[in-house]
Amino acid sequence: MAREMMYGEAMAAAIIEEMQRDPDVVFYGQNMAMTPRDPMLKLFGRNRVRIAPISETAEIGIAVGAAITGLRPIVELWMNEFMLVAMDQVVNEAPRLRYMSGGQVKVPLVLKAGFGFAAGWAGQHSNCLYHMMMGCPGLKVVVPSTPADAKGLMAAAIRDDNPVVYLHNYMLTLEQGEVPEGEYVIPLGVADVKRVGADITIVATGWMVKKSLAAAERLAAEGISAEVVDPRTLAPLDVKTIIESVRKTGRLVLVDQAPRHASAAAIIAAEVAEHGFESLRAPIRIVSALDTSIPYSEPLENHVLPNEEKIVETVKAVLFKQAVPPERPVEAYLSCPEVQAQAGAHQDGRRHVQHRGASDVIAPVQQVVRGDEYLDGAPERV
């Protein structure tokens, strides 16, 4: 049985069901469960549902200590930026303790936070910080894009024996969708093909899945068949499903709401370049936010963020090999004062503009791993 539900509701449903199932799950955070009328409080009582002061370091650190001693805490952090004031606990405590103890302890906890609030929240409350956490071995990073995924991934995050950063996109909070009732758990590390297509693969997360699906609809009207893949968890990352899709379509566009540099999209692009190069019939392209902070005023914000139009244009450029310039053309890097200064330091200023000869490129390609390690029943990357 399934029921229409909002993305926000679906997360809450998972938390309630898991708390009913497992008495070790506790839930706390700032500005929550403040009155006796609170439904969570009514269901589970003050022992398991608590109000925290504005103390992210202690909130997350307490979750770590509680997790290694037998609870499964969920910390409501509201916005992913608030984790930044407690970054030691997120990246240098929670994912380290099991490893440093030689496997003697486990750290089952969920850090729940919203992100990407593109609604005039300006520089410090609109960011997408998943890329900062997906490179922390020991940490899992979950980014649901639909109400059903919001529920199934939350249930999996709570049941997981590792620290999980669960990031929900604020722009999807009111999104309606069919959500399975009762126990519904989506394994972490399994991507989902949100739309099947043949001509090009679009990999997107969070709100960008919705934008990519809308773009795919428009492209379909023009006879272009785009496949939309949502990794759903960025760590562990299901490279296998992405490579399989690229093998089929031969083309890849990545859509990321975060700035381009060191983005999740760039990491996924690198995986495909390394393990799926022989399948590519065109260069990989990334549609991301510009490398700026998020501005307040609407036209500025719109200019910085990726949108349907940019996705459609980029897909067409890849398919028809149009000479649409990338976000930062090579010339932009070359005209960069720092690069020029470096170049000037060398006797040969062309060092940085020289194209590599064909032999330089082809030799490594012949040795390229063909992606088989992701495709032929090799152990799942964790």
Place this chain on the structure above:
Amino acid sequence: MPTSDDLGSDRLIWMYTQMLRIREFEERVKRTFLEHPGAMRGHTHLGDGAEASIVGALATRHETDLVMPSYRCHGYPIVLGSSPCKMMAELYGRSDGLCRGFGGSMHLADPAHHFPGTSGIIGQSIAHATGAALTAQVKNTGQVVYCFFGDGSTKQGAFFESLNMAAVWKLPVVYVLENNEYQAYTHISLEDANHLAGDPLSKKAAAFSIPGITVDGTDPLQVYDAVLAAADRARAGAGPSLIESKFYRLSAHGNAINVPPAPTQFPEHEAVGVYGKKSEYRQAQAADPIPRFRDELMRKGMLADAEAQRIADTVRCEMDDAVQFALASPPPAPEEATNYVYA
């Protein structure tokens, strides 16, 4: 209410023995840098000088109470029953180490002996200990968590945030602030507002409206009485307390931070090496808690010369075995490095 006056001679001699075991372990660690150069990597922090404080506090424990200190963590598991052989092997990075060679000196963990883990980042384990107390409260286990940290930690946000939350939630935790006067290399007079105002550091407890008391951390019985009262209070559901235990760290902060292949060893204590205060350090040595407690037990007629000698010999043998065990333990297989990333 029971106090240290009720401790029998067996228990007092047990306490003295534990103090000696900690000291001998730390001495052997320190000597390793000279006797077996290269056997230990990274940074190692010793608890010599803290023995009376550690043992006085832990002597009040109930069987299942948890202990969570900072990275200066060798002393506690010794008292809790961890194997010194495995501890030393961990410091030597061997496969038989307590953490299989994944943690080292700063990250000892032995949950089977009520020692869930430590953090190498100053102050952060205060939050972890507070979380362990949340587990005890939610599951109603009756446990108290003993949280130890240095004076340097009390300038971290984790300290203030954790103590506030523990007080709000009335968590069963005892915070033992080990004031050894030096945060790493900096003297407390250069960085602590309470100290500068002539106040004890336990005054910080007033910020959270919880009991705060300062004791002589070189006297295990004073520490015992203060921690017992705080643990009883915590167990009764009345929440946390802060105990400032004052003693002097007898070794430098850690072994010298040298880049390999340059050898490393313990430098002179900062009092001498940085600040040139030779008399301060000589005074601290003269107030060494171990001979002081031994003399006290002898004065009370509880410990004879021969018995003291026998205890010292036993402890020396035990820690010598630990060194031999560690040296004999094989290094871990390199490919094990990918274990334990995820549960």
